Amino acid sequence: MNFDFTDDQHAIKRTAKEFLAARYKPERLRELAEAGEYDDAVWAEMAELGWAGIFIDEQHGGQGLGIVELVILMEELGYALAPSPFFANAAAGLVLQGAGTDEQKQRWLPGIASGEGTGTVGVLRDGGAPLVPDADTAAVLVLLDENGGGTVVTGADAEIEPRATIDSTRRFSSVRATGGEPLGSDTEGARAAICTALAAELTGVAQRAMEMAVEYAKDRKQFDRPIGAYQAVSHRCAQMLLEVEGARSTTYYAGWAADNEPESLPLAASMAKAYASDAGWRVTASSLQVHGGIGFTWEHDLHFFLKRAKTDGHLFGGAREHRDRVAGLALRSGAAVGA
């Protein structure tokens, strides 16, 4: 039993943290978020580093690594709050690699892996996908239906309407499409891997918001004392740590299950997404409370984190939906209880 990354995985994490901290300094982040833009040069660098295809097979142009490596990158992207098409593109890669036909894989995975022809995934509801990340620039779109299947369409075949969300660090659209090519197989595993990736991003966002709160609580003085000396504040910070660590543990476990124990993945991923969706919101909201009035201002960066966390929490099923799925598994077979 060893619940730790390998040396290589630690190296990926270190590199990602340093790279993203250098590229997305707070001023730059704000500039991009306020303009609603990504930095194409940074995306090209990420692709150069092999990030875009980190989990994609080598035969399709990827690095041939696993979901744990994807989790590592997503956590750091969340920590840096990177405005980037990384997630949307990875989601498309996960579905096509997991459920695409051979032909679909050959056609789309190399572009996704190199970052030159990005993809995205939407979840259909009443015939359209209401909130699809980075659909406006995607070369290929996968639309998942309610029965575990999905279709593949090109940008040219889809009606894409940009939508403003509270999260200005990313771009979203609604998508409608008729026709398209059905996927080759069931998407359950791919959906679970997508949820795991989002849980990882939420963990990173929450970690950063907690660090901001702790730093502020040490510096900010009221009644001649740092506010972090008051239990109302320090206990709130301790609660943040509990939730961040819980989100991290369930997410890493789901990543490990995806690579090593796929039969455990659907449950593990739903637990991770449920827990991290709540933790992402509660920790960022709690961090805002610790910051007081300044945290509510546009001028402070915290709101970008809070809004991204809220948005991630609702993508690919919110906490309520995933908790219900966990309960269903427990009540049906008892397997989820696992004593």
Added chain:
Amino acid sequence: MDLTLSPKEQAFRDELRAWMEANHPGEEPEGDEAAFEFRTAWQRKCHEDGWAGISWPKEFGGRGATLIEQAIFNEETVRAKAPAQANVLALAMGGPTVITHGSEEQKQRFLDPILSADEIWCQGFSEPDSGSDLASLKTRAVKSNGGWKVTGQKVWTTFAHHAKWCMLVARTDQDAPKHQGLTYFLMDMEQEAVQVRPLVQITGEAEFNELFIEEAEIPDENVVGGVGNGWGVAITTLMHERATLAFGLQVQVKIALAELVQLVRDEGLDDDPVIRQRIGQLVTEAEVLRLNAYRGLTQIMKTGVPGPEGSLGKWHWSDVNQSLTETAMEVRGPEAPVVDGEWTYRFLRARANSIEGGTTEILKNIVAERVLGLPKLR
């Protein structure tokens, strides 16, 4: 990352499971005396077959198990619904303290009877006016001929009514700063000067006791770790087993959860959306308990220092266990307050979880100050 057991760890688990199955003594009898006898007999059997003192070094009669093996042992004991070993406080805390801080003579004198359950131990740390603030304790020991005379009062003393020895912390220097005037003693409970009075709890049981001590005698050779060093020795005692404690607790929660899931089915609430949300949350939280414990253990094995997950475990467990039993009451509906010997007992007993072994408030202080580095209010 590898969340499966190594072949050696798996072999340990298999051997233990087979042994538990072959030797399981069945249901624990009702009544304090009978139950304690039963646990004593169980510990003797464990000791005979080499399953007492799992993490103690082999030279002192233990098994010399790794942290993971200790964790597996805790998990498997709960999973098999095997009884607790009678001398649990001495096995988990007293013995390891003597091994770390005791003299050669103390090791010779005290360790064997702990393993064989011939001498039961209790722990005299808490006092009526000093629970969380251990350094403020008032029980005092005054030097006498060849030893010490101890006077004071202790409280929440588990097993005091069965115990031969008490790990007692008393003030030996009134003038020294709070932490420095304390000494760790092993007090013989079988003397007139020590009176034990059971404390009846909200469950109606008496697990704990009050201890009234009036000039009890303790010889010099029963000081552990030197006069005035009680604080450090006591901390060692409290540190022992914290690392692996969570493993037994998380399995306990999972077993209770399986029973709760059955209760939900029996009550026909499988499709109740509110209950489903609670069950989904509890299943997830129970998994967080398990996974945080695993991550904490990995951290200790790698660096020798518990990670932040370790400090969170006990507090989180008490939250989860309380919320689990509250959900069970909700599911039982109008039957909930009826005494059933099962859920009502657990529901009431769980109220102690956030107090015993360090209150949630104190644990949050520890996390805030030592893990997050926030300033102290003092």
